Amino acid sequence: MSIEHSVEEITQSDLERLPLDIARIHELAEALLPVYAQIEDNAPLSDETLNRKLVELMSILRELHPADMATVLESLPHKERVIVWKLAEPEDDGDVLLEVSYAVRETLIESMNKDELLAAVEDMDADDLADLADDLPHQVVMEALQTRDEEEREQVKAAMSYRDDQVGAVMDFEQVSVRADVACEVVLRYLRRFDILPNHTDKIFVVDEEEVLIGVLPIRKLLVCDPDDMVEDVMARDVVRFRPTDDVEEAAQAFERYDLVTAPVIDEHNKLIGRITIDEMVDVIREESEADMLNMAGLQEEEDLFAPVWDSVKNRWVWLAVNLCTAFVASRVIGAFEASIAQIVALAALMPIVAGIGGNSGNQTITMIVRAMAMGQLTGGQAMHLLKKELGVALVNGLLWGSVMGIVAVALYHSLGIGLVMVAAMTLNLLLAAAVGVLIPVLLDKFGRDPAVGSSVLITAVTDSGGFLIFLGLATIFLL
Amino acid sequence: MSIEHSVEEITQSDLERLPLDIARIHELAEALLPVYAQIEDNAPLSDETLNRKLVELMSILRELHPADMATVLESLPHKERVIVWKLAEPEDDGDVLLEVSYAVRETLIESMNKDELLAAVEDMDADDLADLADDLPHQVVMEALQTRDEEEREQVKAAMSYRDDQVGAVMDFEQVSVRADVACEVVLRYLRRFDILPNHTDKIFVVDEEEVLIGVLPIRKLLVCDPDDMVEDVMARDVVRFRPTDDVEEAAQAFERYDLVTAPVIDEHNKLIGRITIDEMVDVIREESEADMLNMAGLQEEEDLFAPVWDSVKNRWVWLAVNLCTAFVASRVIGAFEASIAQIVALAALMPIVAGIGGNSGNQTITMIVRAMAMGQLTGGQAMHLLKKELGVALVNGLLWGSVMGIVAVALYHSLGIGLVMVAAMTLNLLLAAAVGVLIPVLLDKFGRDPAVGSSVLITAVTDSGGFLIFLGLATIFLL
Numbered sequence: 016m017s018i019e020h021s022v023e024e025i026t027q028s029d030l031e032r033l034p035l036d037i038a039r040i041h042e043l044a045e046a047l048l049p050v051y052a053q054i055e056d057n058a059p060l061s062d063e064t065l066n067r068k069l070v071e072l073m074s075i076l077r078e079l080h081p082a083d084m085a086t087v088l089e090s091l092p093h094k095e096r097v098i099v100w101k102l103a104e105p106e107d108d109g110d111v112l113l114e115v116s117y118a119v120r121e122t123l124i125e126s127m128n129k130d131e132l133l134a135a136v137e138d139m140d141a142d143d144l145a146d147l148a149d150d151l152p153h154q155v156v157m158e159a160l161q162t163r164d165e166e167e168r169e170q171v172k173a174a175m176s177y178r179d180d181q182v183g184a185v186m187d188f189e190q191v192s193v194r195a196d197v198a199c200e201v202v203l204r205y206l207r208r209f210d211i212l213p214n215h216t217d218k219i220f221v222v223d224e225e226e227v228l229i230g231v232l233p234i235r236k237l238l239v240c241d242p243d244d245m246v247e248d249v250m251a252r253d254v255v256r257f258r259p260t261d262d263v264e265e266a267a268q269a270f271e272r273y274d275l276v277t278a279p280v281i282d283e284h285n286k287l288i289g290r291i292t293i294d295e296m297v298d299v300i301r302e303e304s305e306a307d308m309l310n311m312a313g314l315q316e317e318e319d320l321f322a323p324v325w326d327s328v329k330n331r332w333v334w335l336a337v338n339l340c341t342a343f344v345a346s347r348v349i350g351a352f353e354a355s356i357a358q359i360v361a362l363a364a365l366m367p368i369v370a371g372i373g374g375n376s377g378n379q380t381i382t383m384i385v386r387a388m389a390m391g392q393l394t395g396g397q398a399m400h401l402l403k404k405e406l407g408v409a410l411v412n413g414l415l416w417g418s419v420m421g422i423v424a425v426a427l428y429h430s431l432g433i434g435l436v437m438v439a440a441m442t443l444n445l446l447l448a449a450a451v452g453v454l455i456p457v458l459l460d461k462f463g464r465d466p467a468v469g470s471s472v473l474i475t476a477v478t479d480s481g482g483f484l485i486f487l488g489l490a491t492i493f494l495l
Numbered sequence: 496m497s498i499e500h501s502v503e504e505i506t507q508s509d510l511e512r513l514p515l516d517i518a519r520i521h522e523l524a525e526a527l528l529p530v531y532a533q534i535e536d537n538a539p540l541s542d543e544t545l546n547r548k549l550v551e552l553m554s555i556l557r558e559l560h561p562a563d564m565a566t567v568l569e570s571l572p573h574k575e576r577v578i579v580w581k582l583a584e585p586e587d588d589g590d591v592l593l594e595v596s597y598a599v600r601e602t603l604i605e606s607m608n609k610d611e612l613l614a615a616v617e618d619m620d621a622d623d624l625a626d627l628a629d630d631l632p633h634q635v636v637m638e639a640l641q642t643r644d645e646e647e648r649e650q651v652k653a654a655m656s657y658r659d660d661q662v663g664a665v666m667d668f669e670q671v672s673v674r675a676d677v678a679c680e681v682v683l684r685y686l687r688r689f690d691i692l693p694n695h696t697d698k699i700f701v702v703d704e705e706e707v708l709i710g711v712l713p714i715r716k717l718l719v720c721d722p723d724d725m726v727e728d729v730m731a732r733d734v735v736r737f738r739p740t741d742d743v744e745e746a747a748q749a750f751e752r753y754d755l756v757t758a759p760v761i762d763e764h765n766k767l768i769g770r771i772t773i774d775e776m777v778d779v780i781r782e783e784s785e786a787d788m789l790n791m792a793g794l795q796e797e798e799d800l801f802a803p804v805w806d807s808v809k810n811r812w813v814w815l816a817v818n819l820c821t822a823f824v825a826s827r828v829i830g831a832f833e834a835s836i837a838q839i840v841a842l843a844a845l846m847p848i849v850a851g852i853g854g855n856s857g858n859q860t861i862t863m864i865v866r867a868m869a870m871g872q873l874t875g876g877q878a879m880h881l882l883k884k885e886l887g888v889a890l891v892n893g894l895l896w897g898s899v900m901g902i903v904a905v906a907l908y909h910s911l912g913i914g915l916v917m918v919a920a921m922t923l924n925l926l927l928a929a930a931v932g933v934l935i936p937v938l939l940d941k942f943g944r945d946p947a948v949g950s951s952v953l954i955t956a957v958t959d960s961g962g963f964l965i966f967l968g969l970a971t972i973f974l975l
Contacts, residue, residue: 037874082752089872092880212715215756217697234714235692271781272562274774276695276756293773294754300777301751304784305866312862313855320867321880324887331859335852339896342851349844356843363836363843364829367959371822372815375793375952379811382792386785387800392569394517400572400801407804416819423823472855479847
């Protein structure tokens, strides 16, 4: 986030007012929908009531923090969103664009012309501009770069050269650095020359004359040390540092684990080139867990809640297609036993129970494992242990719930055979679910794939086809 | 986390070595399993090879940061875990207990005797002791409290009086406060009297003589201001503050939204009573997304990866039982159409396709909505809009994929009627999935329930029974 909206500007009233504001903004934006065209053209409104609503809406929006404006925009359908965006404070536009999700950012940028976009990115820090650059029209990026000095242009280019999942893509260039051979008093005097220190500054970086990082001076030590102490005697030397090519999720885990607020980023010659901050890492943590959740459910990416129908269809079709294929396989498994079903129609009614409990149980196993992997708690070597435990759980559940359903089946169909097949099939399918629930994420991880992606669809596929095969197979062998 | 392990002590080598260390610890702990009893009794090992391994294990463990020790313990099966815990540095025990998950904490505490527990909590901050207190034997808590002074005892009791989901449960008491009517120079001199400032100190709290919070003085301003400036001229007045009864997830969202590092906690008379810090909030954010993920999959709570089979069974049985009930309902729906199936056995093979795609699509919808609700992006007023959009997506997907499967069905069973029923049933079941996928979380939220809990099981129940009913119903009407 840019420096204009620093932490100190958020007031208590912001916090308490937000939910009320959102509701009122929704109402007002909806009421203004009929005059959408006039608002877009900046034409005056003839209707006095609507005009009053417009004025009220503008005054609420003027008070909103950019992060809150982002939340408001995310929660509005498209036309209302464009109205609100049109009325927002232009000087906040850049900050809001940085805060919204990719999907919503696209819709906002589409509604802006070149001059509006240039104005929005004008005062932006180099790292933030680099963040946005991929989503902006090429022409806008080129013109925005021309207004920067050489150093900033280099910074933007550097930041843009890293993939989104690398530390380089989220680092900023606002680090404050000093030399080791000065007194703390000198550092304090140097700091006083700033108008304000960069957000989140909890440590000063200590470098040599080649800009090589040799330590950090925590502010909480600087403030308590003797002014005559030399920096080199107070600083910490062997500190956590990152390279721009490091994985950003691993960096976020290090921040979480070691309670960091900022950390230096160095190049291959150990030169200080930037820093990463906790606010970016919090976003990474949030996005990572969300992505896992969405991926497990078979959504390709974060979706604008109010995306056009066609965009949503595109975001979802892959996993639906996969699901159809696996359902087709399951259907063919049943098809192979049509002769058995024709003889004992009860099998058709009972088979979804076997498949369903397998899917449910498998999803429990796989979710637990995906989570443990995301936390770095599960390494390949432990897979065998886990498998044994999950098979144990499956055996207990299978015998327990299988017996319950077996008794129900006997009561319904007056056949002991059906009951016994039910117990056996449920137990076996739960064992299958446990085995596959452990193996799918472990194997995906081993081959360098994200264990969360579509794992829920995959396990359901196995437990459906497997469940039908086991149940109908056992019934064919023992009941016919 | 307690103050002994401050940020400055984490070294770069910690970070790079961790994955290697974990693998080696696993190996060593496994190798030492046969002498589990001797290690537990602190008896010397006769086997020289094992003894060398024991020494190596101890030396690795001695270097571990408590947060890394926590990760190691989470990733170990029970017996190995007890060995490692036995060998860990006793002075870190308290920090490690604070870092591990509840499930694992329980197993660790069980393996410690009273004296070990007392030693572990001896130097702990009041807020951390309060955190642990629920999991510790009552006797240990009482004795630990007796060694504290009156103020600390009050703090522990205060922190323990709040629910886990309240700000009061995560606040600490390490805030630094000053008066408004002094010069910044005086503040700097006052700070210099500390040995070190508390972790994460990014602002000094400003209070009046009644301890009422009147503003905050950001360190980044204090360091740049003129030493003669008065605090009241430099401080920010209307800042974000929390009450101990505030919802901790909402506080975490405010931290995330406004990029906070610390924030004051005040009582009903606006008196400063503590502070909350970003490291606690990061944990809240992580736990919140995890809980959503686990709950959607039908796990009651975070589970120790290596929990005894019986504990895991208990954690999972509720949703399995719910699933069985819903599967039973679905089974009875099919049972009602047994006469139809007996006439056209192909129906039995095709019906899981209709149910399956409904479940998959419904899960996509519900996951997206649960996520939007967790982010505060979805208010009740928008439900109608969303419903329309999701129905639109369902209609497109239903006609598209319904037609594909319709053609496949015609090809397999040479009946145009079956194909048409397939198209209609898939479209209708997707529409049902969309409607229920929006309504379940919206209604759960409206009635104050967590929209994530078991929503996946609920939607699958509806799309299964609904899919069977629609498909078999249409087939009975049009094909018989």
